[in-house]
Amino acid sequence: MKAAIIGATGYGGAELIRLLHQHKYVEEFTLHSSSQSGVAISESYPQLTNITNQSLQSINIEQISKNADVVFMATPSGISTEITPAFIENGVKVIDLSGDLRFKDPNVYEKWYKKTSAANEVLEKAVYGLTELNREKVKNASLIANPGCYPTATILGLYPLLKNIAVEANSVIIDAKSGVSGAGRKASLGTSYCEVNENFKIYKVNEHQHIPEIEVALKTANNQLGPIKFNTHLVPMTRGIMSTIYCQPLASVSEKLLRNLYQQYYENDRFVRVRKEGEYPATKEVYGSNFCDIGITFDERTGWITIVSVIDNLMKGAAGQAVQNLNVMHGIDEGTGLLGAPIFP
C-alpha cells in the first residue's frame, strides 16, 4: 500500500518514517510539511541519511489523495479538524494521531483543547483506535482517532479491572510520568536541556487535556465511575510513560485473581504483557517497542490495588499504535513492522 505522512518533521512523524521504512506491505510513503516543503527530510533528521533521501512536499490534498491509500496525520491539534474531512471525502483512509477526533461530543474537545471542534459527522465516522479495545471496529474503519499517549497506558492499565471488579467509584487516582519527547519537537525554554535535566516537575496539575479521553473510555467499562484524579510529571528522559494507578475495590481481592483476570483479558493481545507476581515494568523495558507492560498488585495492609502501566510514548503511545491500526484496517498481521525487541540498555 501507499502512505502519506502529514507533519513528518515532528517526533511522531519521524517515528512513523522509522516504522514504515521497515513495513513490508508499505511499498511507498511520501512526507508532507506545511513549513519545510522542498527540504530533504535528512536535513531535519540526519539519522535518516541514505534511509530515505526524499524531500518534504507541501500538503496538497488532491494530489495526496490520488497517490495514497492511507494518510497519517502527525500534526498539532487543530490541523486534522481542518483537512481530514477532505481526505475522507476523497476515499482515502486517515489515521489521525492528534487529539482532534477522539471525542463524540464536540463540547468536550472545545472545553479541554480550547479550539473549534470538527463537525459531528466527522466525529461520528472516527473510530477510537485503542486497538486492544476496539479491534473489531478498527477493522472496518476508514478514519481512526489514534489515542493519546497517557490514555493508552492508563486505559490499558485499568480497563480489565473496571470491567470486572467493583470499585469505589471515586477512588481512581492516576499519577502519570512522561519523558520529554511527548512535548514534541520544538524550541521552548520549558523543555530545554538545562531546565529538564536533573529535574523532576509536575505540570498541568488537574488540567491535562487527556483527562476526558481517559474518562470517556473508562466509563465504557464501568459507567458508575466518578471523575478521575490525574496528574502528569516530566521525567528527565526522552521516551517512556508510566501510569501509577491507585484504586480501591469494594471488597478484598486476591492477587492471583487479579492477575488471572488481566491475563485472560489480554490473552490474544500480543502487545500487552501482564507481568508476573512481584514484577513491575520499568519504562526502559518497552523502549522503542509497541508493548504496553502492566504490573498489578493488591495491598492487604491498605485494601487498595496498585497498577503500573508503561509504554514508549512515541510507539504504543503514537506511531506504533498507528501502524498497529494500519495493519488491522488492512487485514494484515497486526504485528507487521512492529515486532522488534525493545532496545536495552
Add this chain to the structure above:
Amino acid sequence: MKAAIIGATGYGGAELIRLLHQHKYVEEFTLHSSSQSGVAISESYPQLTNITNQSLQSINIEQISKNADVVFMATPSGISTEITPAFIENGVKVIDLSGDLRFKDPNVYEKWYKKTSAANEVLEKAVYGLTELNREKVKNASLIANPGCYPTATILGLYPLLKNIAVEANSVIIDAKSGVSGAGRKASLGTSYCEVNENFKIYKVNEHQHIPEIEVALKTANNQLGPIKFNTHLVPMTRGIMSTIYCQPLASVSEKLLRNLYQQYYENDRFVRVRKEGEYPATKEVYGSNFCDIGITFDERTGWITIVSVIDNLMKGAAGQAVQNLNVMHGIDEGTGLLGAPIFP
C-alpha cells in the same frame, strides 16, 4: 564545637563534610569509617582535595567521645543501634541519620527493617528531628533521630492539612519519586548507570520502610488517619525527591483558605517555602539547599486536594536537616551554614 562523622564515605557523610566545612561554629570535625581507616578522604572524594586533607579514622568510641561534642551517624541501618548507646553514656550528643531510632515501638522497626531494634531506653531518649514539627524538643535533646528523606517531604507536605482540615481518613495517597543518591554510595547493578539512565522505575511497591515513619508522624496530626498508600519511584537524576499527594477533604475547601493555612503554619520556618497559587515546585528548585517547597491546590472538578512537596534528599532529607538540628540543639541561628541558594541550573 567539635564534631565527628561516622560513616563519612557515604553520600550523606560527604554532604555533611561539605556543610560542616562552611559552618562557622564547627571549628573541627573528624571522619570515621569502619572499612577505610587510614585512607585520605580525598581518595574517595577527589572533590575534597585541599578542602579537607584529613584521613579517615577507625570508629573508636572512647577516643571520639573525648574529642567530639556531637557525633553524626551517617551509617547504614543497624550500626546506630549498636554504638549510639555508648556515645550517649559518654555524654556525647548524637544525631543519627539512619532509620534505627525513629520509632518508639521496637516492633515497628523490626517488622519493617527486619533487624533487631535498639533498646526501649534508647528509643525513649531519641527526639524525632523533623525540625519544623519538633523544634522545642530538639532544643533540649541529646539524641536526635533524623528523619528519612521521603518522610521529610511527605510529612511537611501533609501536616498542616491533616491538623486543620477534616479529610476522608482512608483517602491519603502519596506517590513519591526520588533521585538515585538516596540509594547510597555502593556498587549495585540496580543503580548502575545503564540500568537507570533513560528509565523510570517503581520499587518497593507498598513495602517501603518509610511507610510507618510517615504514618506515626501524621497520626499526631490526625489520629483517625487510616493506612497511607505510598509508593516510590526511581528517577534518572542524582538528587531530589517529590511527593505528589492526593487527599479528599470531607467538604469543599477554597484554594485560598488552604494556602493561608499552610503559610500560617510555616510562617516562622525559613526552610519551608509555600509556593503561590498556580505554582508548583520542581526538584531542581531546591537542589543543594535545605528548602522544602510546597505547592497545593483544590480541584473543584473532583473535590480532591493535590499537594506537591519537594526536597533535596541529601540536604533537607539528610545532612541539611541534621545540621539544622545541630543548630537548634546548640541554641545558635537555625540557618547557620545552610543559607546558600539552590544551584540552578
Add this chain to the structure above:
Amino acid sequence: MKAAIIGATGYGGAELIRLLHQHKYVEEFTLHSSSQSGVAISESYPQLTNITNQSLQSINIEQISKNADVVFMATPSGISTEITPAFIENGVKVIDLSGDLRFKDPNVYEKWYKKTSAANEVLEKAVYGLTELNREKVKNASLIANPGCYPTATILGLYPLLKNIAVEANSVIIDAKSGVSGAGRKASLGTSYCEVNENFKIYKVNEHQHIPEIEVALKTANNQLGPIKFNTHLVPMTRGIMSTIYCQPLASVSEKLLRNLYQQYYENDRFVRVRKEGEYPATKEVYGSNFCDIGITFDERTGWITIVSVIDNLMKGAAGQAVQNLNVMHGIDEGTGLLGAPIFP
C-alpha cells in the same frame, strides 16, 4: 542457520538476542552463561518477556557444537582463549566479540591485556572482522575476531586518509568518547549512576588496550605511521562512541578532494555514511543502528585535518558488526537483520 550465544547475560549478548530475533535466516538460537544456567533470560532482561522465553544453558562445548552452526562469544577477555579452539576443532564457526583473538602477535595481547594469549595457530586462523576492510577474508573465515568498539570507529574514520594521503607520521591524535554501556553489565562504583551522571571523565589515559588494535590496522594503510595518541572519555549516556581525530597532511588538501576520497572508498559499504560538507555526525544519529557516520574537514588556518567518526558501540561496535560478519560468512545479504533506522529521538 542455528546460533549459540555464549555470555548472553551481558549487554553485548542482549543486543545479539535483539538482532538474531529479527534475523530471517537464523531459525534458532540458544543462550549460554557460566553463572546463570537454568534461569530464564527474561529474569535478567524483562524487556525480552514473550520475545524469547528460553532459559540460559550451561556452556557445554560438545552439546553446543552438535546443535549450532555458529557460536557468538560475547564474553569477557580470557574466555575465548580457553574455549574457542574446541569449537573450531568441532567444525563450528566462531565470531568472537572479545579482544582475545585480534592480534597475530601474542606478545601484544599479553602486554596490553595482561592475560595469557591464545595459541599462535588459533590466532592465525582468526580473521579481523572489520567488515569494510576485510570483506573478502571474512567470506571464507571460520573464525572471526570481531573488532573493538573504539577501533571500529577510529579505523573506519582514518583508513581512507592514511591509505591515500601523505601525513606527518607522528601527528595522529584520537580523542575518543564513549557511553557507559561499553563497560559491560556489572555492579561497579565507577559506573554507578551518581558517579557518572552530570559528569565527564577521562580514563585509562594513554593506556587503553584498544591502542595496539588501532595501530596494527592503521599500519596496513600506511606502514610509516608512528604511535598514535589515544585517549578515552566516559560520557553520561548509555550508547554511542565518537572519535575526534586530528592529523596533519604533508601538504594542503582540498576539502572536496578529501570528501571524494572517502565517498569513493566507502562507495559499496552501506553501513558507512560519509556526511556532506559542513555536517558532522552526532552519536544519537546512529543510535540502535549499524551505521558508522563520518564527517571530515580540512582547516585552512592550521593546515590540519579533523575527522569525526561515530558508531553505536553495541551495534557497529559489537553485536551489529558481528551479525554483519555472520551474513558475509554465510553469503547472504550483508544487511540482513541490520537495516532498521536509528532510533531518534
Add this chain to the structure above:
Amino acid sequence: MKAAIIGATGYGGAELIRLLHQHKYVEEFTLHSSSQSGVAISESYPQLTNITNQSLQSINIEQISKNADVVFMATPSGISTEITPAFIENGVKVIDLSGDLRFKDPNVYEKWYKKTSAANEVLEKAVYGLTELNREKVKNASLIANPGCYPTATILGLYPLLKNIAVEANSVIIDAKSGVSGAGRKASLGTSYCEVNENFKIYKVNEHQHIPEIEVALKTANNQLGPIKFNTHLVPMTRGIMSTIYCQPLASVSEKLLRNLYQQYYENDRFVRVRKEGEYPATKEVYGSNFCDIGITFDERTGWITIVSVIDNLMKGAAGQAVQNLNVMHGIDEGTGLLGAPIFP
C-alpha cells in the same frame, strides 16, 4: 559594596545572584534586564523565592551609576560594547562577562564575533581577568574583561607548560567538551532536551570564537606558538568543561618534573588544584565551585604530554571568576564568597 547585575535573567546572571547573596562584603545588589523590567526575579527563577524577592529593573545607566560601585555585565556579545563606556566614564567599575572586551586588536573581535568592536580606548583599559595570570593588573583595574569558559580551562592547563618547556610550536591540540549551560538560557531546538540527551555532538568545528582568545593568551607564554587546533563538543550534562590537551615537547620530560613545575606555578593559587600522579579530574569534582583542576602526564611510548583541565563553566568559567576578580579589585580576600566545596554527587 554595592553591585548591579546587567543581564540578570541569564544563567550567568543567576549564578552571580547565588554568589553575591552569600558575599559578606556586598551589602546590596540590583538586577537589570532589557526585556523583563518590573518582573520579580523569582518569576524567572523560582529557586530564588525568599532569597531575593526583588524585581528586575530597566538598564538605566545614570541611575545604576549613582547606586552601584561595580557593574557585572552578564550580557550577550554586543551589549557591553555599547554601554560599558558610559559606566567607565561615570567612574563605576565594570566586570564584563561577555566576549566584547577581551582583545586589544579590534579586528580579531570583528573577525571571530562578526560584530562591531568596542573602541580602542575602551579595549586599552580592559584588563583580561584570568586572575591567576594577571592578578597584579586586576588589583588596579577599573574594567575587567572576564575570560571565556573554554579559554579559562585551556589557558590554565597550558600556561605553565608553554612558559617553561620547549614544545613543537605546531603541536598543540585542544579537544574541549562542555555541558549545555554554556549555551545560555534560551529556547532553541539544538539545546532542547530530546536533541541533547543521550547524544554527544561536535560543534563549531575549527571555528569557535574562543580560539583567538586562547591563542593571544598562550602567546604571552611562548611567542613561537603556532595556531592551535581547537574543537568543542556538547556533553549531555548541564555544567562542566573539560579540555583534553595534547602537546609534543621537543625533548623527553619526566612526569615528576612536569608536576613540580605546575605545582610551583600555582603554589599561591588556591583555586587551581594540580592533581597527583595518576589522578585526572572529572568535571563533577569541581561542580558548583570555583576550582580549576588539572591532571598532567607524559607518555613515554609516544613522547607526548597529555593535560586534562576541568572547571565549572558557570563558576570559574564565568560568575565565579568574576567574583574572584571583584575580590582582587577591592583588596579583600580572594576567596570571599567562593569557598564552598563542590557539590557531589
